[in-house]
Amino acid sequence: MEPIAILIYRVIDIYFYIVIANVIISWLVAFNIINTYNQFVAMILYATRRLTDPLLNPIRRFLPNLGGVDVSPIVLILLLLFIQDSLRVYFFNF
DSSP states (O other): OHHHHHHHHHHHHHHHHHHHHHHHHHHHHHTTSSOTTSHHHHHHHHHHHHHHHHHHHHHHHHSOOOTTOOOHHHHHHHHHHHHHHHHIIIIIOO
């Protein structure tokens, strides 16, 4: 059971960085620092949105509208860290 827990832990770790990349890229697009007409930028933005939106959209529906501030990535990151900490306590014993 421990190898499966390690795999889940690592997948959550990679997904954490994908969420961070999505937030940073969306900020850069919002402030017109990078251009979405660039095919490489558009491809990365598309990929990160396709990977993160399935988990972010239910959180966005649950949270109240805070104007232009999207706090759903923060909530998702906290949930991911909670799951990782739970795996660490129950399977890795530290």
